[in-house]
Amino acid sequence: MKFKQIYLAAAISMAISGAAFAENSSATVSQTGDGNGATVSQLNVNDSIANVSQTGTDNSSTVSQTNSLNQMTAVVNTVGTNNTANITQDDSWFSTSTVNQDGSDNTANITQIEISDVTTATVNQLGTSSDNATINQTTAIASTALINQTNNFGPGNDATINQTGVSNDASITQNNTQGDVATIDQLGNNLTASIVQDDSWFSTATVNQSGNDNSASIDQVAVSDFTSASVTQSGEFQLADVDQTTAIGSSVVVTQADSFNTALVSQGANQSTVSVDQIGTEQYADVTQDGAFNDALISQSGSLNEAYITQSGVGASDARNSATIMQSGADDFASITQAGGGGNSALITQN
Known part of the structure:
Protein backbone atom coordinates (compact mmCIF):
# COMPACT_ATOMS: atom_id res chain seq x y z
CA MET A 1 0.00 0.00 0.00
CA LYS A 2 1.04 3.55 -0.61
CA PHE A 3 1.47 5.92 2.33
CA LYS A 4 1.01 9.63 1.85
CA GLN A 5 0.71 12.28 4.53
CA ILE A 6 -0.21 15.87 3.72
CA TYR A 7 -0.82 18.84 6.02
CA LEU A 8 -2.29 22.09 4.70
CA ALA A 9 -2.60 25.41 6.54
CA ALA A 10 -3.69 28.87 5.36
CA ALA A 11 -2.55 28.31 1.77
CA ILE A 12 -3.02 26.18 -1.31
CA SER A 13 -1.02 22.94 -1.36
CA MET A 14 -1.03 19.95 -3.64
CA ALA A 15 0.61 16.56 -3.57
CA ILE A 16 0.46 13.99 -6.36
CA SER A 17 1.69 10.42 -6.33
CA GLY A 18 1.88 8.21 -9.36
CA ALA A 19 0.37 4.78 -9.51
CA ALA A 20 3.46 2.90 -10.71
CA PHE A 21 5.96 1.57 -8.10
CA ALA A 22 5.04 4.31 -5.59
CA GLU A 23 5.33 2.06 -2.53
CA ASN A 24 5.97 3.87 0.78
CA SER A 25 6.25 7.31 -0.81
CA SER A 26 5.69 10.15 1.65
CA ALA A 27 4.91 13.85 1.05
CA THR A 28 4.42 16.34 3.90
CA VAL A 29 3.48 20.01 3.46
CA SER A 30 2.99 22.39 6.40
CA GLN A 31 2.24 26.10 5.89
CA THR A 32 1.40 28.85 8.42
CA GLY A 33 1.15 32.30 6.82
CA ASP A 34 -1.05 33.71 4.07
CA GLY A 35 -0.48 33.40 0.36
CA ASN A 36 1.92 30.46 0.52
CA GLY A 37 1.91 27.88 -2.25
CA ALA A 38 3.47 24.40 -2.21
CA THR A 39 3.39 21.60 -4.77
CA VAL A 40 4.81 18.11 -4.29
CA SER A 41 4.70 15.68 -7.21
CA GLN A 42 5.83 12.04 -6.91
CA LEU A 43 5.54 9.91 -10.06
CA ASN A 44 6.95 6.42 -10.59
CA VAL A 45 8.97 6.47 -7.40
CA ASN A 46 9.61 4.12 -4.50
CA ASP A 47 10.50 5.13 -0.93
CA SER A 48 10.80 8.81 -1.81
CA ILE A 49 10.35 11.48 0.85
CA ALA A 50 9.45 15.14 0.26
CA ASN A 51 9.00 17.58 3.15
CA VAL A 52 7.99 21.24 2.70
CA SER A 53 7.47 23.65 5.61
CA GLN A 54 6.74 27.37 5.14
CA THR A 55 6.03 29.83 7.95
CA GLY A 56 5.83 33.38 6.53
CA THR A 57 3.75 34.78 3.71
CA ASP A 58 3.75 34.61 -0.08
CA ASN A 59 6.36 31.85 -0.24
CA SER A 60 6.41 29.32 -3.06
CA SER A 61 7.90 25.82 -3.11
CA THR A 62 7.82 23.07 -5.72
CA VAL A 63 9.20 19.55 -5.38
CA SER A 64 9.17 17.02 -8.21
CA GLN A 65 10.36 13.43 -7.74
CA THR A 66 10.11 11.02 -10.67
CA ASN A 67 11.37 7.68 -12.00
CA SER A 68 13.33 6.11 -9.16
CA LEU A 69 13.23 2.62 -7.72
CA ASN A 70 15.10 3.83 -4.63
CA GLN A 71 14.68 6.67 -2.19
CA MET A 72 15.22 10.30 -3.15
CA THR A 73 14.93 12.86 -0.35
CA ALA A 74 13.94 16.52 -0.77
CA VAL A 75 13.49 18.98 2.13
CA VAL A 76 12.42 22.63 1.81
CA ASN A 77 12.21 24.91 4.88
CA THR A 78 11.21 28.54 4.32
CA VAL A 79 10.82 31.32 6.91
CA GLY A 80 10.11 34.88 5.82
CA THR A 81 8.30 36.34 2.86
CA ASN A 82 8.27 35.94 -0.90
CA ASN A 83 10.89 33.20 -1.07
CA THR A 84 10.91 30.69 -3.94
CA ALA A 85 12.34 27.16 -3.87
CA ASN A 86 12.30 24.52 -6.62
CA ILE A 87 13.67 20.97 -6.36
CA THR A 88 13.65 18.48 -9.23
CA GLN A 89 14.84 14.89 -8.76
CA ASP A 90 14.62 12.40 -11.61
CA ASP A 91 16.14 8.93 -11.86
CA SER A 92 18.74 9.76 -9.20
CA TRP A 93 18.82 7.07 -6.55
CA PHE A 94 19.63 8.01 -2.96
CA SER A 95 20.05 11.66 -3.86
CA THR A 96 19.47 14.33 -1.23
CA SER A 97 18.35 17.93 -1.73
CA THR A 98 17.96 20.52 1.01
CA VAL A 99 16.84 24.15 0.74
CA ASN A 100 16.68 26.35 3.86
CA GLN A 101 15.74 29.98 3.35
CA ASP A 102 15.33 32.64 6.03
CA GLY A 103 14.69 36.23 5.02
CA SER A 104 12.84 37.56 2.01
CA ASP A 105 12.81 37.54 -1.79
CA ASN A 106 15.34 34.70 -2.10
CA THR A 107 15.32 32.10 -4.85
CA ALA A 108 16.81 28.59 -4.70
CA ASN A 109 16.80 25.95 -7.44
CA ILE A 110 18.16 22.40 -7.20
CA THR A 111 18.13 19.89 -10.05
CA GLN A 112 19.34 16.29 -9.73
CA ILE A 113 18.67 14.36 -12.93
CA GLU A 114 19.89 11.69 -15.38
CA ILE A 115 21.33 9.19 -12.91
CA SER A 116 22.77 11.59 -10.37
CA ASP A 117 22.86 8.80 -7.82
CA VAL A 118 24.10 9.34 -4.25
CA THR A 119 24.43 13.09 -4.79
CA THR A 120 24.01 15.79 -2.18
CA ALA A 121 22.92 19.37 -2.83
CA THR A 122 22.37 21.93 -0.07
CA VAL A 123 21.34 25.58 -0.25
CA ASN A 124 21.24 27.74 2.90
CA GLN A 125 20.22 31.38 2.66
CA LEU A 126 19.86 32.82 6.16
CA GLY A 127 19.12 36.40 7.12
CA THR A 128 19.49 37.47 3.50
CA SER A 129 17.35 39.21 0.93
CA SER A 130 17.17 38.93 -2.86
CA ASP A 131 19.83 36.20 -3.08
CA ASN A 132 19.80 33.58 -5.84
CA ALA A 133 21.25 30.08 -5.56
CA THR A 134 21.24 27.36 -8.23
CA ILE A 135 22.63 23.83 -8.14
CA ASN A 136 22.46 21.60 -11.23
CA GLN A 137 23.65 17.99 -10.94
CA THR A 138 23.36 16.09 -14.21
CA THR A 139 24.79 12.55 -14.31
CA ALA A 140 26.73 13.63 -11.24
CA ILE A 141 27.28 10.40 -9.35
CA ALA A 142 28.41 10.63 -5.70
CA SER A 143 28.95 14.38 -5.98
CA THR A 144 28.39 17.10 -3.41
CA ALA A 145 27.37 20.73 -3.84
CA LEU A 146 26.96 23.33 -1.11
CA ILE A 147 25.90 26.97 -1.27
CA ASN A 148 25.69 29.05 1.88
CA GLN A 149 24.65 32.71 1.89
CA THR A 150 24.33 34.49 5.24
CA ASN A 151 23.84 38.02 6.55
CA ASN A 152 23.84 39.60 3.13
CA PHE A 153 22.14 42.87 2.27
CA GLY A 154 21.51 45.34 -0.54
CA PRO A 155 21.48 44.08 -4.13
CA GLY A 156 21.30 40.29 -4.12
CA ASN A 157 24.10 37.81 -4.58
CA ASP A 158 24.16 35.05 -7.19
CA ALA A 159 25.69 31.61 -6.67
CA THR A 160 25.63 28.76 -9.20
CA ILE A 161 27.09 25.24 -9.19
CA ASN A 162 26.92 22.92 -12.20
CA GLN A 163 28.22 19.36 -11.87
CA THR A 164 28.59 16.43 -14.25
CA GLY A 165 30.80 13.45 -13.48
CA VAL A 166 31.77 11.25 -10.54
CA SER A 167 32.82 12.25 -7.01
CA ASN A 168 32.98 16.00 -7.56
CA ASP A 169 32.83 18.49 -4.70
CA ALA A 170 31.88 22.17 -4.90
CA SER A 171 31.09 24.82 -2.32
CA ILE A 172 30.26 28.52 -2.40
CA THR A 173 30.06 30.77 0.66
CA GLN A 174 28.83 34.37 0.45
CA ASN A 175 28.71 36.29 3.74
CA ASN A 176 28.27 39.95 4.74
CA THR A 177 28.28 41.09 1.15
CA GLN A 178 26.13 42.34 -1.70
CA GLY A 179 26.10 42.17 -5.47
CA ASP A 180 28.55 39.25 -5.62
CA VAL A 181 28.53 36.58 -8.33
CA ALA A 182 30.08 33.12 -7.85
CA THR A 183 30.02 30.27 -10.37
CA ILE A 184 31.50 26.76 -10.34
CA ASP A 185 31.30 24.48 -13.39
CA GLN A 186 32.60 20.91 -13.06
CA LEU A 187 32.81 18.34 -15.85
CA GLY A 188 34.88 15.29 -15.03
CA ASN A 189 35.79 13.18 -12.01
CA ASN A 190 37.22 13.85 -8.55
CA LEU A 191 37.13 17.60 -9.03
CA THR A 192 37.21 19.95 -6.03
CA ALA A 193 36.34 23.65 -6.04
CA SER A 194 35.55 26.24 -3.40
CA ILE A 195 34.70 29.95 -3.48
CA VAL A 196 34.50 32.19 -0.42
CA GLN A 197 33.28 35.78 -0.70
CA ASP A 198 33.19 37.58 2.64
CA ASP A 199 32.72 41.33 3.17
CA SER A 200 33.70 41.95 -0.47
CA TRP A 201 31.02 43.84 -2.36
CA PHE A 202 30.29 43.49 -6.08
CA SER A 203 32.99 40.89 -6.65
CA THR A 204 33.03 38.03 -9.16
CA ALA A 205 34.57 34.57 -8.83
CA THR A 206 34.48 31.79 -11.43
CA VAL A 207 35.89 28.25 -11.47
CA ASN A 208 35.69 26.13 -14.62
CA GLN A 209 36.99 22.58 -14.27
CA SER A 210 37.21 19.70 -16.71
CA GLY A 211 39.25 16.52 -16.57
CA ASN A 212 40.13 14.59 -13.44
CA ASP A 213 41.52 15.22 -9.96
CA ASN A 214 41.81 19.00 -10.27
Missing part, protein backbone atom coordinates in the same frame (compact mmCIF):
# COMPACT_ATOMS: atom_id res chain seq x y z
CA SER A 215 41.51 21.36 -7.30
CA ALA A 216 40.76 25.09 -7.24
CA SER A 217 39.95 27.62 -4.53
CA ILE A 218 39.17 31.34 -4.60
CA ASP A 219 38.91 33.54 -1.52
CA GLN A 220 37.75 37.15 -1.79
CA VAL A 221 37.72 38.53 1.74
CA ALA A 222 38.30 41.52 4.03
CA VAL A 223 36.89 44.30 1.84
CA SER A 224 38.03 43.02 -1.56
CA ASP A 225 35.34 45.07 -3.28
CA PHE A 226 34.96 45.10 -7.07
CA THR A 227 37.49 42.29 -7.50
CA SER A 228 37.38 39.46 -10.01
CA ALA A 229 39.01 36.04 -10.05
CA SER A 230 38.84 33.26 -12.60
CA VAL A 231 40.35 29.76 -12.60
CA THR A 232 40.10 27.49 -15.64
CA GLN A 233 41.48 23.96 -15.39
CA SER A 234 41.66 21.09 -17.88
CA GLY A 235 43.66 17.90 -17.80
CA GLU A 236 44.45 16.27 -14.49
CA PHE A 237 45.99 16.90 -11.09
CA GLN A 238 46.00 20.69 -11.40
CA LEU A 239 46.12 22.89 -8.31
CA ALA A 240 45.15 26.57 -8.18
CA ASP A 241 44.79 28.70 -5.06
CA VAL A 242 43.75 32.36 -5.33
CA ASP A 243 43.57 34.58 -2.25
CA GLN A 244 42.36 38.16 -2.61
CA THR A 245 42.48 40.00 0.71
CA THR A 246 41.77 43.74 0.86
CA ALA A 247 42.38 43.86 -2.88
CA ILE A 248 40.00 46.54 -4.09
CA GLY A 249 39.41 46.71 -7.84
CA SER A 250 41.94 43.98 -8.65
CA SER A 251 41.77 40.89 -10.85
CA VAL A 252 43.30 37.41 -11.14
CA VAL A 253 43.13 35.00 -14.08
CA VAL A 254 44.60 31.47 -13.86
CA THR A 255 44.54 29.01 -16.76
CA GLN A 256 45.94 25.48 -16.46
CA ALA A 257 46.14 22.67 -19.03
CA ASP A 258 47.77 19.23 -19.21
CA SER A 259 48.80 17.91 -15.78
CA PHE A 260 50.39 18.42 -12.38
CA ASN A 261 50.62 22.22 -12.57
CA THR A 262 50.46 24.48 -9.51
CA ALA A 263 49.49 28.15 -9.36
CA LEU A 264 49.45 30.11 -6.10
CA VAL A 265 48.30 33.73 -6.04
CA SER A 266 48.12 35.99 -2.98
CA GLN A 267 46.81 39.43 -3.86
CA GLY A 268 46.54 42.20 -1.31
CA ALA A 269 47.09 45.06 -3.75
CA ASN A 270 44.55 47.57 -5.03
CA GLN A 271 43.93 48.20 -8.73
CA SER A 272 46.31 45.37 -9.66
CA THR A 273 46.26 42.39 -12.03
CA VAL A 274 47.67 38.86 -12.06
CA SER A 275 47.65 36.44 -14.97
CA VAL A 276 49.04 32.89 -14.82
CA ASP A 277 48.96 30.64 -17.89
CA GLN A 278 50.32 27.10 -17.57
CA ILE A 279 50.46 24.55 -20.38
CA GLY A 280 52.52 21.43 -19.84
CA THR A 281 53.45 19.31 -16.85
CA GLU A 282 54.72 20.05 -13.36
CA GLN A 283 54.88 23.81 -13.75
CA TYR A 284 54.98 25.95 -10.60
CA ALA A 285 53.96 29.60 -10.38
CA ASP A 286 53.80 31.78 -7.26
CA VAL A 287 52.67 35.43 -7.25
CA THR A 288 52.42 37.73 -4.22
CA GLN A 289 51.14 41.29 -4.60
CA ASP A 290 50.81 44.13 -2.13
CA GLY A 291 50.67 47.88 -2.66
CA ALA A 292 48.77 49.24 -5.66
CA PHE A 293 48.79 49.47 -9.46
CA ASN A 294 50.91 46.34 -9.97
CA ASP A 295 50.69 43.94 -12.94
CA ALA A 296 52.12 40.40 -12.91
CA LEU A 297 52.16 37.89 -15.77
CA ILE A 298 53.54 34.36 -15.78
CA SER A 299 53.33 32.19 -18.89
CA GLN A 300 54.72 28.65 -18.74
CA SER A 301 54.89 25.86 -21.28
CA GLY A 302 56.95 22.71 -21.23
CA SER A 303 57.75 20.98 -17.96
CA LEU A 304 59.30 21.44 -14.54
CA ASN A 305 59.50 25.24 -14.75
CA GLU A 306 59.35 27.51 -11.70
CA ALA A 307 58.42 31.19 -11.59
CA TYR A 308 58.09 33.61 -8.68
CA ILE A 309 56.89 37.23 -8.68
CA THR A 310 56.70 39.45 -5.59
CA GLN A 311 55.41 43.01 -5.90
CA SER A 312 55.00 45.42 -2.98
CA GLY A 313 55.39 48.78 -4.68
CA VAL A 314 52.81 51.54 -4.85
CA GLY A 315 52.44 52.75 -8.39
CA ALA A 316 49.92 55.04 -9.99
CA SER A 317 47.38 54.81 -12.77
CA ASP A 318 49.93 56.34 -15.17
CA ALA A 319 52.99 54.70 -13.58
CA ARG A 320 52.18 51.05 -13.01
CA ASN A 321 54.66 48.39 -11.97
CA SER A 322 55.01 45.49 -14.40
CA ALA A 323 56.60 42.05 -13.96
CA THR A 324 56.55 39.37 -16.67
CA ILE A 325 58.05 35.87 -16.80
CA MET A 326 57.85 33.80 -19.99
CA GLN A 327 59.11 30.20 -19.80
CA SER A 328 59.17 27.42 -22.38
CA GLY A 329 61.22 24.26 -22.37
CA ALA A 330 62.16 22.46 -19.19
CA ASP A 331 63.71 23.03 -15.76
CA ASP A 332 63.72 26.82 -15.95
CA PHE A 333 63.77 29.00 -12.81
CA ALA A 334 62.91 32.70 -12.66
CA SER A 335 62.22 35.20 -9.88
CA ILE A 336 61.26 38.90 -9.88
CA THR A 337 60.94 41.15 -6.82
CA GLN A 338 59.67 44.72 -7.12
CA ALA A 339 59.32 47.27 -4.32
CA GLY A 340 59.21 51.02 -3.90
CA GLY A 341 57.36 53.46 -6.12
CA GLY A 342 55.80 53.20 -9.58
CA GLY A 343 56.89 52.90 -13.15
CA ASN A 344 59.06 49.80 -12.68
CA SER A 345 59.21 47.13 -15.38
CA ALA A 346 60.87 43.69 -15.42
CA LEU A 347 60.83 40.99 -18.08
CA ILE A 348 62.39 37.51 -18.00
CA THR A 349 62.19 35.22 -21.02
CA GLN A 350 63.52 31.65 -20.88
CA ASN A 351 63.55 29.09 -23.68
